[in-house]
Amino acid sequence: MHIISTSVFSVLAVIATTAISGANAAGCSFVNDATTNLIKSYDKFSASPTTKPSGQSVIGYGHLCKKKGCTDVPYKFPLTEVNAEVILMQDMQEATTCLDSNIASNAKLNANQW
Numbered sequence: 001m002h003i004i005s006t007s008v009f010s011v012l013a014v015i016a017t018t019a020i021s022g023a024n025a026a027g028c029s030f031v032n033d034a035t036t037n038l039i040k041s042y043d044k045f046s047a048s049p050t051t052k053p054s055g056q057s058v059i060g061y062g063h064l065c066k067k068k069g070c071t072d073v074p075y076k077f078p079l080t081e082v083n084a085e086v087i088l089m090q091d092m093q094e095a096t097t098c099l100d101s102n103i104a105s106n107a108k109l110n111a112n113q114w
Contacts, residue, residue: 040061046058
């Protein structure tokens with residue numbers, strides 16, 4: 001399996017985060033590499049859409065497709081790991097935006113808590 005370097009992965013994270021919505025109010029615009037790697041360890045890479053027992057389609061690193069056959073994914077299949085990582089960054093940005101808007105601005109969180 002091809003492993004992307006931490007520096008390249010960090011650049012992808014910044015690009016994906018900036019492209020989506022910029023920095024969040026509390027400055028937590030993306031998660032650290034340890035969190036990303038933890039997610040990737042649970043959601044193994046899939047280059048083509050797969051169907052979960054629930055009937056939902058997923059691709060990449062656990063991206064839940066909105067349309068049948070993952071036609072909402074803007075990349076061709078088989079998906080590359082680089083494109084899957086960009087999708088993962090976008091998915092995490094949605095989650096961090098939600099968390100950021102619901103966590104008090106005076107909360108002190110370290111990189112592993114965020």
